[in-house]
Amino acid sequence: MPLPQELYEDLRKEFLAEGRTEGRAEGRAEGRTEEARAGLIKVFTLRLGPVPEAVRRVVEGELDLEKLEHWLEVVARAGDAAEAGRAILGSR
Numbered sequence: 001m002p003l004p005q006e007l008y009e010d011l012r013k014e015f016l017a018e019g020r021t022e023g024r025a026e027g028r029a030e031g032r033t034e035e036a037r038a039g040l041i042k043v044f045t046l047r048l049g050p051v052p053e054a055v056r057r058v059v060e061g062e063l064d065l066e067k068l069e070h071w072l073e074v075v076a077r078a079g080d081a082a083e084a085g086r087a088i089l090g091s092r
Contacts, residue, residue: 032065033062033063036069036072037059037068040071041056041059043075043076044075044081047075047076048078048084050081052081052085054085055084055085055089058088058092067091070091071087074088075088
């Protein structure tokens with residue numbers, strides 16, 4: 001038995017609203033992750049010099065925001081680029 005048009009429209013609107021809400025949340029999470037990657041690269045460069053290519057690839061491919069934030073702390077405390085690079089590459 002088909003749904004009455006009014007019920008169909010209500011369900012459709014609810015489904016679309018949920019999708020938009022989920023999409024916005026995912027977009028915000030992706031934005032925060034991208035900002036964390038960019039900030040990590042910037043701090044590394046400012047503090048320690050050029051980012052080794054292997055480290056850059058790992059950072060740019062990382063999706064875990066908590067890991068990126070941890071690496072930022074590592075970079076902020078590292079004595080040199082080699083130390084920071086080893087910590088990042090070793091914690092994948």
